[in-house]
Amino acid sequence: MLRDQQNTLRAVILTGLFAALIYIGVWVLRIPIPAMVGRPFIHFGNTLTVTAILFLGKRNGMLAGLIGLGGFDILNGYLAVSWLTMLEVIVVALIISGLFKAFGYVDSKRNITILAITAGVTKVFTSYLASIIEALMVGTSFKTALVASFFSLPATVVNSISTAICAPFLYFSIKKIYALVQTRRG
Template sequence: MGKNYQLRKLVFAGLFAAIIFVGISALRIPLPAVVGRPFIHFGNTLTILAVMYLGFGYGAAAGAIGLGLFDILNGYAATAWLTVIEAIILAAVVSAVFRMLDYDEDHLTKLFIVSMAAGIIKLITSWGTGIIEALMVGTTLKVAVIGAFTSLLAALINAVASFLIVPIVYMLLVKLGFSRQRFNP
């Protein structure tokens, strides 16, 4: 990969990280929960788009920086490391599924498959994060597992939003000239 393409991907990774951070900061709806302080936001949706355009490495970095920085600066610093791990796992799943589908950006069905896989992994990682957060405050494993499960409403809403929004936004951006090939020669 030439230096020009590396620089372009680095710049767009930084841009995505900033958009993710601002997207969460500007629009979030808190929800009550037994474990943690979940809220509805578009950070995961934007992270999925970053990975689809930039690939695993740069997309994961954009998601981890944008989501992690938000957590650090907004009262979630103690668990920001969990958010970064979630972003990396999300990026790995999105990248693997998108690769298995041959990076096909012309078929809406395949884009929905990618976003569905992202939504499922987000539910799983959110549940795992909820368990770890509950254990960090001293609950037993059984209480942590149940409490984390009952706190998944925000993750479910975010997963459904990503499932619906990612394919449509991705196709719109492709029509505007932002294709994956532009970033990955």
């Protein structure tokens, strides 16, 4: 939606707004899930990050995700692994932005749904790799890290399914509200 307006004051404000919403989306609804590696939990931060990337474009959406998810990790006891979260945001942003570009930035319901599903699947893989790295950081053997990380994926799978379902609804709702506001202003 705002892909071509990265440096406008409006884009900067919306980036900050999305960053705050992402942080709040993690902070407000956090349902911890027992895991062998890390302290995963169910939250809406990933869904909001994907929505930000789709709405604001790769750069500003990625910045919103880095600030929102990374900021949450830094301020809430996940400092040692915050870099992994931020790396995951970058990977997801690059993949769905590249696919969106391949779709010619046509934001049909079909394309946005495919992008949301792709983001969810990507997040499962990046979280698995991040969990392996996290396990290795605390001295776990490689084979044990592979297995333990696999059994630590339930929260990620729930978050990914939530992203695949909710991100398209959020994107089209925000797009409609944004268009309405623009019409009333102009």
